Amino acid sequence: MNQLTIFDFVEDEQTADTNILNKIQSAFPGWEAIGYTKTYEWNWKDGRQEDYSAIIRRNDEYLWVHVWLYEDGRAQPGYVQRSDFEPHWFERYEKQGKRWLWRSLDDRNRVFGIARQNVR
Numbered sequence: 001m002n003q004l005t006i007f008d009f010v011e012d013e014q015t016a017d018t019n020i021l022n023k024i025q026s027a028f029p030g031w032e033a034i035g036y037t038k039t040y041e042w043n044w045k046d047g048r049q050e051d052y053s054a055i056i057r058r059n060d061e062y063l064w065v066h067v068w069l070y071e072d073g074r075a076q077p078g079y080v081q082r083s084d085f086e087p088h089w090f091e092r093y094e095k096q097g098k099r100w101l102w103r104s105l106d107d108r109n110r111v112f113g114i115a116r117q118n119v120r
Helices: 019-026 087-095 104-120
Strands: 031-046 047-058 061-070 075-082
Touching: 019 031, 019 047, 019 061, 019 087, 061 104, 075 087, 087 104
Parallel strands: none
Antiparallel strands: 031 047, 047 061, 061 075
16 A cells, blocks of 8 residues: 655646746657756856756656756756666655646646556
8 A cells, every 4th residue: 555645735736837848848858747846956156056956758768857947048858768667766856845836636646656667
């Protein structure tokens, strides 16, 4: 039996920003971005950079990725691309006050179902 946590409930049904999803998607051609959280923001002399963790999908394949979005519109894949993500990965960010935003509740539920399967 899986134990539910506070993160299994959607509090205010806030959805992901389509512009951010599109920018994330541009770093991974052929994949669609379905959820993300901002992990860090950098202020450089030549502009701002935002770091994100995201979930992308292609058909029935899902990956946890990192991506860097730049103020000038560039998007660059980070070093992390993993398919073995687990629920506690999401909970760690939530506990730090970093909210995961999803394209839809169905996407979120599908991803959490896969994360639970990865624990086994």
